[in-house]
Amino acid sequence: MVARFGSVRPVHPPSVSSLGAPGGGVEAAEGAVVTARRLTKAFGDLVAVDHIDFDIVRGESFGFLGPNGAGKTSTMRMIACMSPRTSGTLTVLGRDPETDGPAIRARIGLVPQEDSLDLQLTVLDNLMIYGRYFDLPKKVIRERAERLLAFAELTERARDTVEPLSGGMKRRLTIARALVSEPDLLILDEPTTGLDPQARHLLWDRLYRLKLAGVTLVITTHYMDEAEQLCDRLVVMDKGRIAASGSPAALIERYSTREVLELRFVGHEPPGHDSLAGLGERIEVLPDRVLVYADDAERALGELEGRGIRPANWLVRRSSLEDVFLSLTGRTLVD
Amino acid sequence: METWGAQHAAGGRLPPSLRVLRYHLFSYLRTWRSSLTTSFLAPVLYLAAMGVGLGSLINHHVGTVDHVRYLSFVAPGLLAASAMQVAASDSMYPVMAAIKWIRTYYAMLATPLAVKDVVLGHFGWVTVRLVITSVAYLGIMAAFGTVHSALAPLALVAAILVGLSFAGVISAFAATQENDQGFATISRLGLIPLFLLSATFFPLRQLPGWLHPLAYATPLFHGVDLCRMLVLGQLDWVSAGWDLAYLVGLCALGLVLSRRLFTRRLVV
Numbered sequence: 001m002v003a004r005f006g007s008v009r010p011v012h013p014p015s016v017s018s019l020g021a022p023g024g025g026v027e028a029a030e031g032a033v034v035t036a037r038r039l040t041k042a043f044g045d046l047v048a049v050d051h052i053d054f055d056i057v058r059g060e061s062f063g064f065l066g067p068n069g070a071g072k073t074s075t076m077r078m079i080a081c082m083s084p085r086t087s088g089t090l091t092v093l094g095r096d097p098e099t100d101g102p103a104i105r106a107r108i109g110l111v112p113q114e115d116s117l118d119l120q121l122t123v124l125d126n127l128m129i130y131g132r133y134f135d136l137p138k139k140v141i142r143e144r145a146e147r148l149l150a151f152a153e154l155t156e157r158a159r160d161t162v163e164p165l166s167g168g169m170k171r172r173l174t175i176a177r178a179l180v181s182e183p184d185l186l187i188l189d190e191p192t193t194g195l196d197p198q199a200r201h202l203l204w205d206r207l208y209r210l211k212l213a214g215v216t217l218v219i220t221t222h223y224m225d226e227a228e229q230l231c232d233r234l235v236v237m238d239k240g241r242i243a244a245s246g247s248p249a250a251l252i253e254r255y256s257t258r259e260v261l262e263l264r265f266v267g268h269e270p271p272g273h274d275s276l277a278g279l280g281e282r283i284e285v286l287p288d289r290v291l292v293y294a295d296d297a298e299r300a301l302g303e304l305e306g307r308g309i310r311p312a313n314w315l316v317r318r319s320s321l322e323d324v325f326l327s328l329t330g331r332t333l334v335d
Numbered sequence: 336m337e338t339w340g341a342q343h344a345a346g347g348r349l350p351p352s353l354r355v356l357r358y359h360l361f362s363y364l365r366t367w368r369s370s371l372t373t374s375f376l377a378p379v380l381y382l383a384a385m386g387v388g389l390g391s392l393i394n395h396h397v398g399t400v401d402h403v404r405y406l407s408f409v410a411p412g413l414l415a416a417s418a419m420q421v422a423a424s425d426s427m428y429p430v431m432a433a434i435k436w437i438r439t440y441y442a443m444l445a446t447p448l449a450v451k452d453v454v455l456g457h458f459g460w461v462t463v464r465l466v467i468t469s470v471a472y473l474g475i476m477a478a479f480g481t482v483h484s485a486l487a488p489l490a491l492v493a494a495i496l497v498g499l500s501f502a503g504v505i506s507a508f509a510a511t512q513e514n515d516q517g518f519a520t521i522s523r524l525g526l527i528p529l530f531l532l533s534a535t536f537f538p539l540r541q542l543p544g545w546l547h548p549l550a551y552a553t554p555l556f557h558g559v560d561l562c563r564m565l566v567l568g569q570l571d572w573v574s575a576g577w578d579l580a581y582l583v584g585l586c587a588l589g590l591v592l593s594r595r596l597f598t599r600r601l602v603v
Contacts, residue, residue: 043603082444083603102351102447110445116438121365129361133354133446135347181446 031058033185033216034079038088041074048074050240051088061207061217063234065227065321067331070237072220073113076189079218080110093184106134109178111188115170119163123154123173126162131180141180148176151206168199175206186210187218192226204229224321236325243328248321255327256319257281259297263290263304266312279303284326293323351448355456358443360463378472381413382406382479385536401538403483403567410481411490411566412535414472415497415558421468422461422498423526426506427518430457434510440601450598457506458499458590465498466491476566484568493565496582497558503589510596529555557581 034056041049049071056062064072077083078090081097081104090097092104117126124145131141149155152172157165162173171191178186191207192200207230211217221227227234228248235245244251257280263270270290276283280294290311294300297316304311326332349357386406393405400408433439440453469491476482505521512518532542533555539547550556557578564570 080445082441102449105445106347106447108445112438112441112445114438114441116442116445118362118437118439118442121362125361125365129358130442130446132357132361133443133448135349135354135447178445 032056032091033058033093034218035091036075036079036088037090039075039078039085039090040087041071041078041083042086047240049078052235052237052240052242054235054242054245056216056218058216059214060232061211061219061230063227063231064218064220064237065222065224065231065234065325066220066237067222067325069239070222071240072222072237073189075237076187076218076220080108080187081105082110106181107184109181109183109186111171111174111178111186111191113189113193115174117162117170117173117177120161122159122161123149123165124158126173127177127180130177134181136181144180144182145176148179151179151209152176153202166199168195168202171195171199171203172206175203179210183215185216185218189220190222191219192221192223200226224325227321234321236321236328238325238329244324251321251324252319256323257293258295258319259293260317260319260323261292261294261297261300261304262315262317263292263311264288264313265290271309275307275309276304282327286332291323291326293319293327347447351452352455352459355443355448355452356459356463358439359456359460363460375471375475378413378417378468378475381417382410382475382481385409385413386479386481401567401569406479407481407483407567408538408563409536410476410479411562412533412559414469414476414490414494414566415555415562416530416533416535417472418465418469418494418498418558419501419526419529419555421464422502423505423521425461425464426457426502427509427521428515430506430509431512431515431518434600435513440597444601450601451594453601454506454590454593454597457593458502461498461502462495465495469494469498482566484566486565486568486570490562490565493558493561493578493582496579496586497554497562500554500558500582500585500589503586503593505589507589507592507596510593510600529553534559554582554585 032055034054036052036054038051038053039049040047040051052071052075054062064070064075066072074083078085078097079092081092081101084098093107095104097104118129121129127145127148128138128141131144132138145158146155149158152175154169154173154176157169162170165173175186175188175191188207192203195203204226207217207219211230217230219226219230231248233245233247234251235242236251237243244255246254261280265271270285273283273285276290276292279300280292280297282293284291284293292300292304301314301316322332347354386409390405390409393400399405434441443453444450472494473482473487473491477487508517508521532546533550533553535555539550539556542550561575561578561582564575
């Protein structure tokens with residue numbers, strides 16, 4: 001038994017089997033930075049995280065992909081030693097968060113979902129304050145701040161107060177702040193939610209550089225493009241469980257086809273399953289569009305025209321993690 | 336759950352709770368000008384208006400109050416009451432801001448700092464604020480000629496205890512709140528009546544007898560009583576002992592409550 005799968009849909013044995021320890025034991029995988037076995041978080045009757053298993057290996061970029069309420073943030077907060085687990089085992093950087101929280105947090109950088117910057121203080125002061133929580137000497141923080149602000153493209157704003165900065169700048173400052181202690185593990189909870197496309201791309205570029213520099217990244221997101229861009233491996237979470245796991249490419253290969261034909265029908269009812277049958281391996285009829293999963297979407301389109309069905313518009317695209325999620329749960333990631 | 340003394344595991348040498356205190360000092364040094372009025376102007380205004388203005392009227396008609404002129408009578412009461420005000424206001428909006436608005440506590444808790452450090456650091460910071468305002472108050476009282484005893488510096492300790500006993504229970508309360516509406520209620524139904532009725536402005540015997548037990552039950556009364564005895568040099572050891580025990584007990588209760596309710600709020 002490798003990764004724990006939810007009961008969402010029967011799945012084939014995973015081909016990417018690097019998750020989890022052999023035989024379902026509790027021993028950590030070699031080089032694991034984070035190891036979770038049957039990790040559970042309940043708030044009263046609500047089970048936010050339901051017996052999940054995963055291993056995060058040093059130097060990799062690991063993602064938790066899922067819709068809002070899937071249990072990503074709860075998992076993140078447990079890894080960050082900010083929230084006690086309800087049951088199961090969890091090891092972070094070789095220690096147990098329950099007993100060694102402060103020591104583990106000394107080696108973790110956290111970028112929380114909601115900014116917690118001191119808005120009245122300057123950009124530089126924010127780094128200074130945060131570094132001082134770790135009791136780093138001022139001189140060390142100043143040296144690191146110079147590099148980190150250049151990295152975050154905030155050098156010009158170093159002496160400005162934080163309040164008027166844009167959302168993207170605040171996020172980059174939060175990331176710079178999380179790096180001031182030179183952590184072994186950087187945790188980012190929905191790093192680009194609420195940012196405009198330009199700000200997101202800049203942020204992705206910075207995170208990609210961190211990844212190249214060998215920083216272990218843990219990222220939660222409900223954006224499939226973010227997960228595809230940044231994650232070496234990821235787990236797809238749904239309703240507190242892990243629905244699937246593997247590299248983005250492997251997940252797409254396993255749960256989707258190479259290409260997708262998206263059809264929109266404006267003004268009249270979309271054709272039913274019957275008239276579309278056989279066009280691809282699988283058909284999904286969504287409220288606003290129809291997805292035809294086929295390895296050759298152009299050919300499916302040709303056949304569609306041959307059947308005399310004319311969509312208002314169509315799009316041929318590569319399969320994405322969104323399709324994986326849809327295939328696993330029958331729902332879209334962001335509704 | 337972490338224990339109260341595991342600094343060694345947290346990296347760095349300075350105990351984590353002192354790092355929280357250092358944050359408050361840092362942030363205060365960036366914004367200290369705004370608090371100047373509460374520290375220095377308020378005592379001058381109160382002593383001038385209540386003591387000199389009202390006092391000259393009372394001296395003219397009644398003579399002395401408890402064997403001293405009215406200004407000397409009212410000044411130690413104001414010292415205790417101002418400690419209450421400072422500690423209470425530092426334990427309401429700033430605590431709510433650190434939980435909900437600026438989320439400073441969450442930033443701290445993502446680092447080696449733990450809830451106990453956040454709580455102790457808050458208490459430490461309130462203590463610093465109390466030292467600054469109380470020393471200023473006592474200095475201004477001396478300038479007004481209202482200090483009559485060599486024991487007066489001990490009134491600083493009493494004033495700090497008054498402040499901390501309010502800081503504890505009020506910050507514990509603040510940690511349970513979703514918005515700041517409760518703070519207005521605390522001020523209106525708690526702090527202002529206490530300010531007016533805790534023998535701050537007149538001796539307790541002026542109140543109807545049925546109100547006396549109520550006054551005895553409130554913390555400010557004991558703080559005023561202790562400060563007044565120390566500043567005027569009219570020490571009654573038994574009642575001073577009771578006052579001290581009451582205030583220390585309430586401080587301890589506030590500390591325990593704060594830790595419990597901060598944990599319940601911040602660590603879920």
